[in-house]
Amino acid sequence: MSLVFPHTFVPWFRSVAPYIHAHRGKTFVVAIAGELIAAGKLATFAQDLAIIHATGIKLVLIHGFRPQVEEQLTAKGHASRFSHGMRVTDAVALDCAQEAAGQLRYEIEAAFSQGLPNTPMAHSQIRLLSGNFITARPVGIVDGVDFQHTGFVRRIDAMSVRRAIDFGSIVLMSPFGFSPTGEAFNLSMEDVATSTAIALQADKLIFVTEVRGVPMDPSQANDPECEIDQELALADAEKLLGALPNPVQPTDTAFYLQHAVKAAKNGVDRVHIIPYSVDGSILMELFTHDGVGTMIVDEKLESLREATPDDIGGILQLIEPFERDGTLVKRSRTEIERDVGHYTVIEHDGIIFGCAALYPYPEAKTAEMAALTVSPEVQGQGDGERILKRVEQRARAMGLDSIFVLTTRTMHWFIKRGFQQVDPDWLPEARKRKYNWDRRSKVLVKRLG
Template sequence: MSLVFPHTFVPWFRSVAPYIHAHRGKTFVVAIAGELVAAGKLPTFAQDLAILHAMGIKLVLVHGFRPQVEEQLALKGHVSRFSHGMRVTDPVALDCAQEAAGQMRYEIEAAFSQGLPNTPMAHSQIRVISGNFITARPVGILDGVDFQHTGLVRKIDAAGIRRAVEFGALVMVSPFGFSPTGEAFNLSMEDVAASAAIALQAEKLIYVTEVKGIPLDPADPDSEIDTELALADARKLLANLPNPIQPTDTAFYLQHAVKASEHGVERVHIVPYSVDGSVLMESFTHDGVGTMIVDEKLESLREATADDIGGVLQLIEPFERNGTLVKRDRTEIERDIGLYTVIEHDGVIFGCAALYPYPEARTGEMSALTVSPNVQSQGDGERILKRVEQRAKSAGLESIFVLTTQTMHWFLKRGFAQVDPDWLPDARKRKYNWDRRSQVLVKKLS
């Protein structure tokens, strides 16, 4: 029997609560490469989606089937043909794609029918619905290459998909489409997923793929991953990349991510299926495990507003309980919220500090400097300090000071100097708690 340790589980569970609230009732389009199934990852992946479903997230699952089609073609002794990064779907390849799609549908439905006790699938009862949600058109002839039964998405039946997810079902979409005359076309999973996310105006499009994400150095696929790309930066990167041929090429998934982001999908993620639980970690942790493309950077350093009161209170309460911060009256925080600076990421407050000016002494107190334990050691505290210094200079102050009992060395490293409590402005000195014996540290502003 595994043990649950409250001192680690409870803080972790509280840390994901803001994401649970933010994602409830939202639509996620999750696209999986056929390699995920071929690698035997489908059972645990289905469990992760079951958790998302239980949290009230509306799910649309788009599957690929490249390796499954290759397997069918090999059995028939038929050679694959590709051009322009797409499969040339002749009649034999079309038959193989249809067989692979049937196999994938069976395996996915079976995975979501699990109900084993002591697993995330217990009591889940997820209904999987699929259908002819895609109207397609032929690729046609490009540079003299006839793509035959290879197609592109013409239209997504968004209304039909919405009705199904509102009913509580998981909608499964295969990369197949049909023309108005009933002709079948083999589509790419990436195109179908982007088109579905755009048609549904999904909050998230998540590609679960054979790549780790978008590398910081496209010339070195083994370099570290860029965890967040603004759409403008993604466009620039894409413009300087060669046309993709293989799914492992940097531009292969990026081109579809940019398209979806340009057409209103709030967040597009590229995550590796090789990391167990990658969809959960990408959705419920600050930095995730792959690359996220957004229209603008999700992290902002800004002045607080009344809407941030709840987030600030939730952030500072644990530090008040352990004595790092002096407990503040809640009405005081509401009254002074305009004096606070906050760091927000994806709608969640991860850091804050307040600046209380004493104009008569040309100084100000920085108080309640707090950074969430989930993102400490990433420089957020220093960024908040610099913003507070800027606010102090703009207000005509010549210095800022802090009172601390536990973090003196952090401030000393950043240019503060210790002074006697008698240095404090008279108005602040009258409120000084001599029993607490806080150290007073001052930094002059150049």
């Protein structure tokens, strides 16, 4: 029997709970590269999707099959042909694609139909539903190249897909479509996923791929240690895409980025590019602050702003652990409700990760910065300094000459940022009367030059 340690489990579960609440009832389109299945990761990925589905998220799953089609073609001694980053699908390639798609659908359905034994989702009953949801059109002839049975998505039957996920099924779609005359077309997983997400106006489109995300330096895209851009505003993603060469391989930076930009421009709230090589990557992307890949959004999700009454609950949840261990002086909900206008907060996707209050003493041309708090999840990433700078801006706008803090444990952090220790007698008279001599807090002042 495994042991549960409350001192680690409870804070972890509390940190995950806001994401569970935020995602419940939302629609996510998840697109998996065929390489994930070829790497033998389908079983654990099905388990992770079952967990996500159990939290009340509506799922559409779309699989790719590039390596599987290559395997079929090799077995038949038939060479692959590509142009403009797309496969030229002749009669043999079409036959191989159909065989690969059928085999993969069988494997995926089997992974979800066995009750997921010996996993956290044992005995779960998950219905996968497939159908002819995609109407396709041919690519045709481009620059003299006849793509034959390669196609693009013409239309997604969004009403039928929506009806299925609303009734609790996971919809499974293969990158195949048919014309109104019944002709079959080989499609790309990325095109199907993007078109489906747009048609459903999905809350998220998630590409689970052979790449780690969008590298900060595209020239280092092939470096497994390159730094990944965790969040890209749509405008920045478009600018980056415009500076990149047309993609040829799925590992090219622009390959998934072009589809992410298209989806974000057409109403999909969030688009994620994450690696299948990291175990549980989709869980970490959805239920942790930083995730593991790149997220493209129409606007930056993180905002540094003044607090509103809607933030009171988030502020209380953030500061409560620090009040409990004595780092902060305890404040009642009534006090925070009364003073919420004094607070500055850092919010990320609806969750408060940092805050500080500014209490002015105009007669002394100074103000107290109190309750400076940053969530343990994001400490060390500069959020404390960003809040401090915003508070300093607010104090300068009030015409004040300085700000001060009272602290028992974080004196060195403030000293490194320009604060100097003074005697408690320096405090404004109104604040000196409330000074707790038993707590013996250090008084630190920063001049606002």
